[in-house]
Amino acid sequence: MARHRDIRNMDYEDEYDAYDDVYGHSVDDDYYISPSNKQFIYNRESSRDSRFEHTEDDIQEVDEIEELSDTDKAKLNSCIDQIKDILGSTLVPRNELVNLIMKYKFNIDLVVNAILEDSRYSKHNGNATEKAGPFVVPTVIEPSTTTSSVWAVASATTSTNIVKGFDVPEKEAETQPKTVDFIQKDRLGGTPRSQSPAGRGQSPASARGQSPASGRGTPLFLSSDGDDVRVSRKDGKIDPEARFKKERGDEKDHLYMVVIGHVDAGKSTLMGRLLCDLGQVNKKTMHKYEQESKKLGKQSFMYAWVLDETGEERNRGITMDVGRYQFETKTKEVTLLDAPGHKDFIPNMISGAGQADVGVLVVDATRGEFETGFDLGGQTREHALLVRSLGVTQLAVVINKLDTVSWSKDRFEEIVQKLKTFLKQAGFKENDVTFVPCSGLTGQNLVKPPTENELLEWYKGPCLLEVIDKFRAPARPITKPFxxxxxxxxxxxxxxxxxxxxxxxxxxxxxxxxxxxxxxxxxxxxxxxxxxxxxxxxxxxxxxxxxxxxxxxxxxxxxxxxxDPGNPVQVSSRFEARIVIFNIAVPITKGYSVVLHHQSLVEPAVISKLTSQLNKSNGEVQKKHPRFLSKNSSAIVEISVSKPIALEVYSECKELGRVMLRVGGATIAAGLVTKVL
Amino acid sequence: MKLIHKDIDKGGEGSVTLIPEEPEDMWHAYNLISEGDSVKSSTIRKVQTESSTGSSTSTRVRTTLTITVENIDFDTQACMLRLKGRNIEENQYVKMGAYHTLDLELNRKFSLWKHEWDSVSLERIELACDPSKSADVAAVVMQEGLAHVCLITSSMTLIRAKIDVNIPRKRKGFVQQHEKGLIKFYDQVMQAILRHVDFEIVKCILIASPGFVRDQFFEYMFQMAVKTDNKVLLENKSKFMLVHSSSGFKHSLKEVLQDPSVMSKISDTKAAGEVKALESFYTTLQCEPAKAFYGKKHVERANEAQAIETLLISDKLFRCDDVKLRKDYVNLVDSVRESGGDAKIFSSMHISGEQLEQLTGVAAILRFPMPELEDSEDEEN
The missing domain is CATH 2.40.30.10 (Translation factors)
Known part of the structure; x- marks a missing residue:
């Protein structure tokens, strides 16, 4: 409270700077503001002024305040802050506000009522709306626009009190949505305080504890205390979806697609070729790759080089880390994540697949190759199970290298049948899985319908690009905490x-x-x-x-x-999870040490307790405290990690509630966090 | 360890005199000495003397003290053993009953008196004094950005260095950052090896990793060795062995020790044997769950039926303060051996021992299935 006492003689700039590193904004806060994106930016100037407004007010007002004692002055200031909290940015000229507060002897409730009842003030916004003229009308409420519009109104009506440093460009005022009216009604009418969580039901005394000074001391809760931040946060929260629509509405849907499959199934080559055919890679680069790969005697890898960039990857001819590339289809903007297929790089693949919305499973149709990849401990199964457990529900299965078996329909059907049953077991819906015959190296059926007669004879379906185009874009949980x-x-x-x-x-x-x-x-x-x-x-x-x-x-x-500091993620080194155990050679007992994968995090962990074994189909408890868990079962276990990690319960946040357990290079289980202990 | 003198009577009471020779012997001593034993050893004591004029001077004197042990501390990293207790023998500097802390030193003999020497302790002495069983191996388990440099002796696995570096991923146009990070990481691992591995003692150095990290690292290390003319490395190049592991975490040492090529090289070390035994326990658990049990209650009941073929037990259980509990475990081991079973005492300093410890510390593979044990567990919990 000390700050309030000597508030007039304070150097506010200085004061502000002092708080900067504790809590304040980034220094660059305002330098990027351009007229076009200004509406999305929280304006620091406005909030600063709202806090220290009286310094920039008319002299007349200052005189008024000067008659007050120090304590009263402080009281007054906190009252004004309170009222602004309640009414959003106040429309009432400051001197009138001060008079009102004096009249009601600092009783905020009475003052607010008086303001709300006073027809003069509600009339203002009516005028303002009319004045603002015709609008381009987006149907949605644009959060930050409303604040600035409220300010616009304020500045228009209380001309003597125009706040320094806040100039609303004409253009912006014109583009204000009609919703100003609506918003103001909302704020001044019915439930005026619904917007200010701190304001309601607080006596002035306790309200003083809420003054910015105290809010600043506790940066952890800055989203709900310090009024300036509150304004911006509130704006973000009013309707992030609308904001999203506005920002991205005119763009194509964005899709993250992970490419998975057994090592040497031709993932990188397939995607490299796809990118080439789409014209994403320029001829010169391609020519360079062709020459260089020829030099190394690996010409068949030339397309894979588009995605495999490090020298190591190129020399060895395998992908080691997730490669990324972007391309566009008719309706989608796709970011391609080319996952490594080799067993040892599955940790990398998991971190790539964890970010993906949809998957492309590549299998090699060559005789013997498919079988090794699928049956004999290959990665086809593991990858498919992994992406499913990581939340990928839509899958395109590319039967690659079909040219090596002369586009045999029987072979295609055989593989499709095998994969279909497996994928169904893995939990993919039949409708969400599409099978496409392709050849990555020759580029058949990738971006254009096939030209090969042997394939044309029996295949009428879409080409790969069309399949990708048909993926549904996933829902984006925009409204949840960041x-x-x-x-x-x-x-x-x-x-x-x-x-x-x-x-x-x-x-x-x-x-x-x-x-x-x-x-x-x-x-x-x-x-x-x-x-x-x-x-x-x-x-x-x-x-x-x-x-x-x-x-x-x-x-x-x-x-x-x-x-979000106001809504932090849970941190713990122990949690309970419901796990589904895959096909494992060694049973899981208490004390089994595993490698835990959570998003991109890889940590050693120990299964510290087997709580209960569950029925795989209906989830009922079959056995409490089982001695061990054998393959293909489902159970609730407690997992301890060597150091605390950040995670969420699955029901709260799907994305952060998934874990994978791996041992010795094989994935043994996938789990959902049920409880953070 | 050298056994100088052994005097144990029929009842099991008596004393032994030992000379620890290498750090690992401290570990054996740690497992031998329990609370209530008396230890006699030479030590340094600060003695205050008061002269006739009343001024006091303090001097450090070397003297031999006998104490009854009340507290045992073992520092795994430095292999130091400290014993705290009261003096029980008349001494010119130290009063009877005064507290003293003995630091057992290498190459200095100590005598240990026990009220009762049990089979486990006697076996431990035998084990400690058997020179053929020691084989020192250094192992580096690594993955991109993470490495553990460990020393594996016959009864201990010591983590000497853990290197955890963030390596930026490869990304468009930023490949150099990734490669730079890698080089820095390799350099740190190499420094750790040079610092912690004594090439004169170590027979073999295992480098284990998933993917190509080990090959890259090995290549880098010898490039650097040539560049800096590092003789030690170049001379010992043949001692290096590259093996596969699934990750760079400590517990993948288990995989390393299971690797057949490694096994053949270090088959005499206890570590490999322990890993094998634990593995067979897990296999039995998977194939015939009624033949593998863990937990004191289950194992004891299986033992009553003389069903135990192999008993896996962690040496931590023998270090417990509770005399009765320790006796229980000793009896268990004895009776398993009596009935022709094999009792393997795991070192809790090994990876496999750590895992066994998590698994209640005691497990057993049975000769015949005992499904009735399985059913009884619900009441137990």
Whole structure:
């Protein structure tokens, strides 16, 4: 409260700076604002002014205040803050507000009532709406626009009190949606306080505890305390979906597609060829690859080189880490994740598949090859089970290299039959799985209908590109609290460092504060980018690169979760999970040590307790405290991790509630977190 | 360890005199000595003397003390054993009943008196004094960004260094960052090997990893060795062995020790034998669940029926403070051996021992199935 006492002589700029590192905004907060995206940006100026407004008011007002004692002044200020909280940005000229407060002897409730009942003030916004003229009318409420529009109204009506540093561009005022009227009614009419969680039912005394000063001390809860942040957060929350529509409505649906399959099934080649045929790779580069691969005696790998970039991968001719590429189909914008097929790189594949919405399973149709990949401990099964457990429900199965068996229909049918039964068991719906005969190297049936006569004889279905195009875009959990899983940490080009990963739920704006879990370090978002294109906001489902500041690079590691500080993710080293056990050679007992995969995180863990064995089909408890769990069963177990990790219960957040358990290079179980202990 | 003197009477009471020779012997001593035993050893004691004028001086003197052990501390990293207890023998510097902490030292003899020497302790002495059983192996388990440098002796696995580095992923146009990170990581692992592995003692150095990390690392290390003219590395190149493991975590050492090529090289070490035994327990559990049991109650009941073929038991159970409990376990081991079974005492310092410990510390493979045991577990819980 000390701050309030000497509030007039304070150097506010200075004061503000002092708080900057504790809690405030990123320094670059306002430098990127351009007229086109200004509406999405929370304006710091406005909030600063609302807090210290009287310094910029008329002298007359200052005089008024001067008659008051210090305590009263402080009281007055906190009252004004309170009222602004309740009414959003106040429309009432400050001097009138002060008079009202004096009249009602600091009783906020009475003042608010008086303002609400006063027809003068409600009339203002009516005028304002008319004044603002014809609008381009988006049907939705644009959150941040409303705030600025309220300000616009305020500035229009209380001309003497125009706040410094806040100039609403004419253009923006004109594009304000008609909803201003609606919003104001909402704020001033019916339930005026519904917007301010802190305001309701608080006596003035306790309200003082809510003043910005106290809010600043506790950065963890800044989203619900400090009024400036509250405004921006509130805006984000009003209707993120609408915001999403506005930002992305005119773009094609974005789809993340992971390509999986046994090693040497031709995943990279297939996708490399697809990209070439789509014209994503320029001729010159392709020519270079052709020449270079020829030199190494691996000409058949030339297309795979599009995705396999490191020297190691090219020399050995296998994919080791997830390769990424973007391309477009008629209705979709697809980000391709080319997963490694080799057994040893499954951890990489898991982190890639964890980010994917849909999958493409590539199988080799060559005699003997399919069988090794599928039956004899190959990765076809493991990959398919993994992606299913990671939440991929739609799958395109590419029967590749069909040219080696001269486009035999029988072979195609044989493989389809085998895979169909297996995929059904794995939990894929029949309608969600499409089978496509292809040849990656020759490019048959990839982007154009087939030309090969032998194939044309019996195949009438779509080509691969059409199948990809037909994938349904997944729902994006935008309205949930923000969570982001980190799968790469690297130095960016500029200052600070970047983390790449996927926005699992919610929305992230530049300038937001995020909590890095499980360490619970606070960091600020400096900038955002998707595929090297910088953005001001990213939504759930996006794979974004976030530049962080205010935190050391070594304090962030792969597998961390960034989340909303007001709504942090759970952190624990022990949790309960319902697991489905795959085909394992060695039974699971208490104390079994496994490698836990959670998003991109890989941690050693121990199954510390076998709680109960479940019936696989109906989930009923079959046996309590079983001695061991054998293959193909389902159970509830307790898992202890060597150090705390950030996770969520599956029912709360699907994305962060899935775990995989692996032992000795094989996936032994997939699980859903049921309880965090 | 060298056994100098052994004087144990029929009742099992008596004393032995031992000289620990290498750090690992401290581990054996740790397993031998339990609370209530008395230990005699040379030690250094700070003694305060008061002169006739009243001024006091303190001097450090080396003297031989006998204490009854009240507290045992073992530092796994430094292989130090500290015994705390009261003095029980008259001494010119130390009063009877005064507390003293003995630090057992290498190459200095100590005598251990026990009220009762049981079979497990006697076996431990035998084991400790058998020179043929020691074979030192160093192992590096690694994956991209994570490596453990460990020393495996016959009864201990010591993690000497853990290297955990963040390596940026490969991404469009940023491949260098990934490669730079890798090089840095390899360099750290190499430094750790040079620092912690004594090439004169170690017979063989295992480098285990998934994928090609081990090959890349091996190549890098010897490139660097040539560049910096590191003789130690170059001379010992033949000691390196590349094996596959599924990850760089500590517990994948288990896989490494199971690798047939490694087994053939270090088959005499206890570690490999333990891994094998535990593995066969798990296999039995999968194929014939009624023939494999764990937990004290189950195993004891199986033992009553003389059904135990192989008993797996962690040495941690013999270190417990509770004399009665320890006796129970000793009896269990004895009776299994009597009935012709095999009792394997796992070192809790090995990976397999750690896992057994998680599995209540005692497990058994039976000669014949005992499904009735399986049914009885519900009441137990």
């Amino acid at each position: 969570k982001f899983s980190v799968n790469d940490v690297f130095k960016g080009t500029g200052t600070g460092f970047c983390v790449a990963g996927r926005v699992e739920t919610g929305v992230l704006n530049t300038g937001d504060k995020v909590l890095v879990c499980p360490n619970k370090d606070l960091a600020a978002v400096k900038s955002l980018a998707i595929e090297e294109v910088s953005k001001v906001v990213v939504f759930a489902g996006d794979q974004a690169t976030v530049t962080l500041s205010g935190i050391e690079m070594q304090n962030v590691s792969v597998g961390n979760i960034l989340c």
